[in-house]
Amino acid sequence: MARVNHKKVKQLIAQKRKTVTDRQFFSSRLLAGHFEDMAAAQSKRYGYTRRVKVRTVWEPKNQSSAYTDNDLVWVNAGHQLVTAKKTRVDRYDIVCGLFAHELGHVLYTDFLVGQSYGIQFQSGRWYPALPPMRNQDERIAESDIWAYAQSESSHMTALIKLAHCIGNILEDGFIENKMLNRYPGVLGYSLGAMRAQQFKTQPTLTQAIESEADGGHIWLTIMQLMLSYVEFGELKYGEEPLTDERVQVIFSLLPELDRSLTEPSAKERWNVVNIILVRCWRYIKDFLEYCEKLVKDSETAGNSDKDSLGDFLSAIAGASSEAAGGTVSDDEPKDSLPSPASSAQKRAMTAKQAAASMPAEEPASEENNAGESCESDAKTDSEGSAIQDGSMELSSEAGSPELSLESSSSMNKPYRDVSEAESGRIPLTQTDSLSTPIGGETLRDDKYAGSGYINSAADIDRLLERIVEQAVTKDLEDQRVSELNDLAKVVSYGDIHNGVDKVVHRISEVKDEMIDQYQLIADPLIHISKQLQRSITQQLKDKRRGGKQTGLLMGRRLDVHALPRNDGRVFYKNALPTEAPEMAIALLDDESGSMAGCERATYARAASIILYDFCRSLNIPIMVYGHSTGYTKNGSCVDLYSYAEFDEIDGNDRYRLMDISARGSNRDGAAIRFVAEQLSKRREEVKILILVSDGQPAHTGYGGTAAEEDLRGIKREYTRKGILFIAAAIGEDKANIERIYGDSFLDITDLNKLPVTLTNVVKRHIRV
Numbered sequence: 001m002a003r004v005n006h007k008k009v010k011q012l013i014a015q016k017r018k019t020v021t022d023r024q025f026f027s028s029r030l031l032a033g034h035f036e037d038m039a040a041a042q043s044k045r046y047g048y049t050r051r052v053k054v055r056t057v058w059e060p061k062n063q064s065s066a067y068t069d070n071d072l073v074w075v076n077a078g079h080q081l082v083t084a085k086k087t088r089v090d091r092y093d094i095v096c097g098l099f100a101h102e103l104g105h106v107l108y109t110d111f112l113v114g115q116s117y118g119i120q121f122q123s124g125r126w127y128p129a130l131p132p133m134r135n136q137d138e139r140i141a142e143s144d145i146w147a148y149a150q151s152e153s154s155h156m157t158a159l160i161k162l163a164h165c166i167g168n169i170l171e172d173g174f175i176e177n178k179m180l181n182r183y184p185g186v187l188g189y190s191l192g193a194m195r196a197q198q199f200k201t202q203p204t205l206t207q208a209i210e211s212e213a214d215g216g217h218i219w220l221t222i223m224q225l226m227l228s229y230v231e232f233g234e235l236k237y238g239e240e241p242l243t244d245e246r247v248q249v250i251f252s253l254l255p256e257l258d259r260s261l262t263e264p265s266a267k268e269r270w271n272v273v274n275i276i277l278v279r280c281w282r283y284i285k286d287f288l289e290y291c292e293k294l295v296k297d298s299e300t301a302g303n304s305d306k307d308s309l310g311d312f313l314s315a316i317a318g319a320s321s322e323a324a325g326g327t328v329s330d331d332e333p334k335d336s337l338p339s340p341a342s343s344a345q346k347r348a349m350t351a352k353q354a355a356a357s358m359p360a361e362e363p364a365s366e367e368n369n370a371g372e373s374c375e376s377d378a379k380t381d382s383e384g385s386a387i388q389d390g391s392m393e394l395s396s397e398a399g400s401p402e403l404s405l406e407s408s409s410s411m412n413k414p415y416r417d418v419s420e421a422e423s424g425r426i427p428l429t430q431t432d433s434l435s436t437p438i439g440g441e442t443l444r445d446d447k448y449a450g451s452g453y454i455n456s457a458a459d460i461d462r463l464l465e466r467i468v469e470q471a472v473t474k475d476l477e478d479q480r481v482s483e484l485n486d487l488a489k490v491v492s493y494g495d496i497h498n499g500v501d502k503v504v505h506r507i508s509e510v511k512d513e514m515i516d517q518y519q520l521i522a523d524p525l526i527h528i529s530k531q532l533q534r535s536i537t538q539q540l541k542d543k544r545r546g547g548k549q550t551g552l553l554m555g556r557r558l559d560v561h562a563l564p565r566n567d568g569r570v571f572y573k574n575a576l577p578t579e580a581p582e583m584a585i586a587l588l589d590d591e592s593g594s595m596a597g598c599e600r601a602t603y604a605r606a607a608s609i610i611l612y613d614f615c616r617s618l619n620i621p622i623m624v625y626g627h628s629t630g631y632t633k634n635g636s637c638v639d640l641y642s643y644a645e646f647d648e649i650d651g652n653d654r655y656r657l658m659d660i661s662a663r664g665s666n667r668d669g670a671a672i673r674f675v676a677e678q679l680s681k682r683r684e685e686v687k688i689l690i691l692v693s694d695g696q697p698a699h700t701g702y703g704g705t706a707a708e709e710d711l712r713g714i715k716r717e718y719t720r721k722g723i724l725f726i727a728a729a730i731g732e733d734k735a736n737i738e739r740i741y742g743d744s745f746l747d748i749t750d751l752n753k754l755p756v757t758l759t760n761v762v763k764r765h766i767r768v
Contacts, residue, residue, distance in 0.1 A: 020464065020467060020468055020471070022058070022077075022088060022091060023058040023078070024467070024471075025088065025463075025464060025467060026056055026058055026077030026078075026082075026091070026092075026095060027056055027057055027058040027077065028056075028467045028470075029512065030463060030466050030467050030470065031056055031463060031467070032054045032055055032056045033054075034463055035054040035056070035073070035075075035096075035099050036051065036052060036053065036054045038099075038103075038186075038187070039051075039052040039054065039073065039099075039103055039106065040052070042103065042107065042183065042187070052071070052072075052073060052103070052106055053071060053072045053073070054072070054073045054074075054075070054099065055072060055073070055074050055075070056075045056076075056077050056095065057074070057075070057076055057077065057078070058076070058077050058078040059076050059078045059079075060078040060079075060080070060083065062076055062078070062079070063079075064076055064079075065079040065081055065098060066079075066098040066099070066101065066102050067102065068102040068103075068105050068106055069111075070105070070106055070109070070111045073099060073102040073103065073106065074102075075095060075098045075099055075102070076098075077091070077095045079098075081094060081098075081194070081197060081198065081201070082094045082095055082098075084197065084201070085197070088460065089456060089457050089460055090193075092190075092456070092460050093189070093190045093193040093194070093456065094190070094193060094194050094197060095190075096186065096187070096190035097190040097191045097192070097193055097194025097195070098194060099190075100179055100183070100187040100188070100190055100191040100194075101172070101175070101176060101179070101191060101194070103179070103187070104175030104176060104178060104179040104191075105171070105175055107175070107178070107179075108174065108175045108178050109171055109175060109266070110266035110267075113128075113266040113267055113270060114164065114167060114266075114270070117163065117164075117167070117270050117273075118160050118163075118164070121149075121156075121159070121160050121163065122156060122160065124146065124149075124150070126274055127270065128267040128270055128271060129271055129274075130274075131271065131274035131275045131277070131278050132275070133278070138278050138279065141278050141279075141281035141282070142278050142281075144281065144285070145159070145277060145278070145281060148285060148288070154292075155288070158288055158291070159277075159288070162284065162287075162288070163273050163277060165223070166223070166226075166273045166276055166277070167269065167270060167273045169223065169226055169227045169230060170230060170257070170260040170261075170269045170272060170273065171266075171269060172227070172230065172231060173227075173229075173230025173231050173257075173260065173261050174230075174260060174261055174263075174269065176191060176195070176231060177261055177262075177442070179191055180192065186456070186459075189450060189456075192448075192450070195231065195232065198231075198232075199228075199232050199236075202224075202228060202236060203224075203236070204236040204237065204238030204239075204240075205221070205225065205235065205236060205237050205238045205240045205244065205246065205247070206237075206238030206239045206240050207238060208220075208221040208224060209221065209240065209246075217286075217287050217290055218245075218246065218283055218286075218287075219280070219283040219284055219286070219287035220287070221246050222246050222249050222250070222280065222283060225246060225247070225249075225250045226250060226253070226257070229250060229254075229257060230257055230260065230261060233442070233444050235247065235250070249280065249283075252279070253275075253276060253279065256272045256275050256276070257272070258442060259272065260272045261442050262440060262441070262442055470509075470650075473649050473650035474508050474509050474650075476649050476650075477506065477508040477509070477649055477650060478508050480506065480645070480649065481504065481505075481506045481508065481642075484504040484506065484640075484642060485503065485504045487504075487674075487678075488502040488503070488504050488640065488674060489502070491673060491674050491677050492673075492677075493669070493670050493673050493674075494669070494673070494710075496669065496702070496710060497638070497667065497669055497670040497673070500635075500636065500637060500638055500667065500670065501632045501634050501635075501636075501637035501638070502637065502638045502640065502670060502674065503630070503632065503637050503638070503639055503640065504640045504641075504642055505639060505640065505641050505642065506641070506642035506643075506656075507656050507659065510650070510652040510655045510656060514655050514656070514658050514659070515652075515655050517658050518609075518654065518655045518657070518658050522609065525606055525609045525610050525613070526609075526610075526613055528610050529610045529611075529613040529614045529617065530617075532610075532614050533614060533617050533618060536618060537618070550562065550569075550572040551569040551572075552569060552571040552572060552573065553568055553569055553571065554571055555571030555572060555573050556571075556573070557571060557572050557573060557574075558570060558571060558572075559571060559572040582683075582684040582685050582686065583620050583621075583684055583685070583686040583687075583688065584620070584621045584622070584646070584679060584682040584684040584686070584687050584688070585611070585615055585620060585621070585622045585623075585687075585688045585689075585690065586622070586623045586624075586625070586675050586676070586678070586679040586687075586688070586689045586690070587608055587611055587612075587622065587623070587624045587625070587690045587692065588625050588626070588627065588671060588672060588675045588689065588690070588691050588692070589604045589605075589608060589624070589625070589626040589627070589660055589692045589693075590604070590626075590627065590666050590668070590691075590692060590693035590694060591604075591626040591627060591628040591641065591660065591661060591662060591663045591666070592628055592629075592662065592663065592664065592665055592666035592694070592696075592698065593662055593663065593664060593665065594662070594694050594696060594698075595662040595694055595730075596662035598730075600662070600694055600730045601660065601661055601662040603730050603748070604660060604692045604730065605657060605658070605660040607692060607728070607748055608624055608643070608657050608660060608692070609654070609657050611624075611690070612624055612644055612653070612654055612657060613654065616654075621646045621682065621684065622644060622646070623642075623644055623645050623646050623675070623678065623679070624643040624644035624653070624657060625640060625641060625642055625643065625671070625674075625675050626640075626641035626643060626660055626661075627639065627640050627641065627666060627667075627668070627670075627671030628641075628663035628664045628665065628666060629663075629664040629665040629666065629667055629699055630663075630664055636699070636700055638667050638670045638671060639663070639664070640671060640674055641659070641660075642656075643656045643657050643659065643660065644656065644657065646678075646682070665698050665699045665700075666693075666696075666697055666698060666699060667697065667699040667702050668691075668693065668697040668707070668711055669697070669702070669707065669710045669711055669714055672689075672691065672711070672714050673714060675689065676689055676714070676718045676721075676723055679723055680718060680721045680722070680723060686724070687722055687723045687724065688723070688724045688726060688761070689718070689723050689724070689725055689726070690726045690728055690746075691725065691726070691727045691728060691741075692728045692730065692748070693727065693728070693729070693730075693737065694729075694730060694736070696736055697710075697711065708739070708740045711740050711741070712740060712741075715741060715744065724744075725741060725744040726744055726746050726761060727740065727741035727744045727745055727746065728746045728747075728748045729745065729746070729747055729748070730748065734747055746761070
């Protein structure tokens, strides 16, 4: 197979990046990993040890923009809030803003308090406390709330859902205020850009009132005003006077809304929710009855897709697409995510309201700044559901400024430069208390003109380069699989193997799960490899350095300083600097079903990882294959599994080793010939073929002493071509291996002895 050079890869990357669409860019796993790294950088410093998962999708027809359940952050980059922007850089800012909003929930939202609120309310109790009653009307409203809730189970469910809508509005204002103050760099800038886009597309009060007559409701308008105040600090009045009923409701709640923005305790925000429920009960009750009537009308018409009043309420209160996203409580069923309500529960207008109230605009261009067309994916991704494994209670003061690590130079600029490398982390420390600031208020900055961060485009360009590189390497890997199968057709296997198909398998794109598995088990194995490397490295340095070698038993030069010794080691010689002979190694693992017994496949996988790391660290070319048998349309076949090639393309061969497994039968002769043929074509002076097997060739028409004789013949043939065979035995099958391969036998059952054993093999050939 032709060698893949770096220049060719660069050329293909340059060609490929011109064809990358926004859908490919924003839904790539690499972009999600980029956001995961950002989340880790901000959350781990506060003792949040569980890594936040991020998933970005491109679903233009999905009304959900973003959500989090404290474990997964889900962002829809195909949402109209994003696609309204013309260039990829501007769209990235909005996507990053959506991510920053949800990260704010991860850092500062107390999910357990929201869960406790629903449980307590279901039991007929106010949580955290009974709301204060200012007059007789509010006491009557409080009694009427419980009478309504307890009249029907659907009423209780609807009330709890509506309370969470209000709570999410207050929480959004709180966490965005925190994020803007604590993270003025990339996160703060992107969040500000997203908020500006939201406020721009938000309907005015006049437009909202006009839409009330077309399927809307006054309570939805009040919720929209509430959201506008807590997030943006202002209301879009339109042509309405301050005396408007809806505005006056918001004005009457200003002290409570302001407290919800500055109060660090989540319980206080839920107290504000209770106050809003009581004070606005006449609007809320009318809205709930309005929703109930719509549900009954839909059921009568036979076209309702909502199972209950609660489901309908979630849809109608959460259908607006104007806000950033939402939170999902830990007790919500996993298969209900994502839904329009869960991703935007704080919405204060229906989709019909928003569409009717917003002025007509031309469709946003689907052209990105590089001239590529953006693909639309109308298909809703069912994998958007989150995996909830519990939540962690975070201190609402977790992000205090005094915990930040900044250099003296970075203190002069209001942002942090984005870096590919990880910066210093703050270790978790044991603390007994937190300082309690005195005073504090919500301030408005009308002169803010951005953080001054000028590298947003460069950051995106770096991500795009990686995405394109992944696409190019996958194409090259696909091409490599085709070339390997072509090579398998022309190898001369001998008459005994000619009638059997040969198929080469190779993973073109390594998945994250395989990388995670490797990282879980690699450390102790890599430690063994490092031990092996230290011994070899010193010997290589000695050969390159040369010099005087003393303490020899015989020689032509007498070392007068060693004459007092009584062991006879009194000679020396001058060693000239030399280079160790170049070496190439091929490893072939038996993956037959019998390898499943006694952990043989596990030992083979571990030995492969150690040997691969050892060779790569010392710049020794290595290829790793496995072999078993399977079936094609022509009957049984020899399956060859390519894990590592001499010329690595994507840098992920070490992860492919995790796929080594016990499979079917084994036709050793064909597999050995395929690997030995490739090794024999290498230019290195020393070529070593290591076979890891249980010593029992077994396939249809291929077994017993006849198969063993075939293996001995293959060994003799390729030994004459300069290949050194090392047959490594696992477990109790040492006798079988030794009988077949003779002096090439090597016992690797004890992994603790593997470094010494392999060191002796390599040292022996370094001295050549």
